[in-house]
Amino acid sequence: MEEYLIEGKTGYSLKLSKGQIIKVIDLEGQQIADFVAYHEKNYEERLDPVATRDALQSTDIKVNDKLYSNLYRPMLTLLKDTVGKHDLLSPACRPEMYKLLYNKEKPLENCYCILNKALSHYNVPAPSQHYPFNIFMNTIIEKNNQIEIRTSLSSPGDYVELCAEMDLIIAISACPNEESAGNGYHSSSIKVEVYS
Numbered sequence: 001m002e003e004y005l006i007e008g009k010t011g012y013s014l015k016l017s018k019g020q021i022i023k024v025i026d027l028e029g030q031q032i033a034d035f036v037a038y039h040e041k042n043y044e045e046r047l048d049p050v051a052t053r054d055a056l057q058s059t060d061i062k063v064n065d066k067l068y069s070n071l072y073r074p075m076l077t078l079l080k081d082t083v084g085k086h087d088l089l090s091p092a093c094r095p096e097m098y099k100l101l102y103n104k105e106k107p108l109e110n111c112y113c114i115l116n117k118a119l120s121h122y123n124v125p126a127p128s129q130h131y132p133f134n135i136f137m138n139t140i141i142e143k144n145n146q147i148e149i150r151t152s153l154s155s156p157g158d159y160v161e162l163c164a165e166m167d168l169i170i171a172i173s174a175c176p177n178e179e180s181a182g183n184g185y186h187s188s189s190i191k192v193e194v195y196s
């Protein structure tokens with residue numbers, strides 16, 4: 001078993017071979033982990049929350065569901081989930097978002113840049129934007145179709161386990177957003193374990 005600590009406001013990338021299992025653990029609770037995945041040899045194929053919603057015919061993912069690529073191929077299967085509420089709707093936070101939504105003029109740390117930096121370790125080119133599987137993110141669609149980001153439902157030690165369905169490069173950002181309720185206005189650490 002390999003394990004990695006991703007401190008709040010930082011990221012990490014690693015290779016995940018087909019059949020390997022990655023466990024993503026929220027150490028302190030209420031922490032969103034932005035998760036992206038690329039085909040190991042073809043960076044044009046990547047985890048796609050829109051294709052996943054289309055394939056699942058749902059905005060939510062549950063145990064035994066798969067996460068799909070933009071080519072509608074299964075990339076990962078959700079094996080275990082102690083929270084049951086994650087996000088397939090929201091893009092990675094980025095400087096322009098902090099300006100628009102929070103009126104922050106100075107660029108803040110953000111998942112877009114954190115993921116790019118992590119993926120540069122494998123020479124994955126920076127996309128125009130990241131559309132992650134936002135683990136532990138509690139996004140609600142209200143009856144009037146308003147989208148509300150509420151505080152994550154995860155408690156210390158809560159986790160998800162995902163099994164790779166193809167050879168992947170993955171990256172995770174411990175979302176640095178302290179402006180919204182999503183992370184409980186505080187960014188904290190994520191732990192990752194990989195099993196063969």
Ligand SMILES: [Zn+2]
Pocket residue numbers: 034092093110111112175176177
């Ligand atoms: Zn973020």
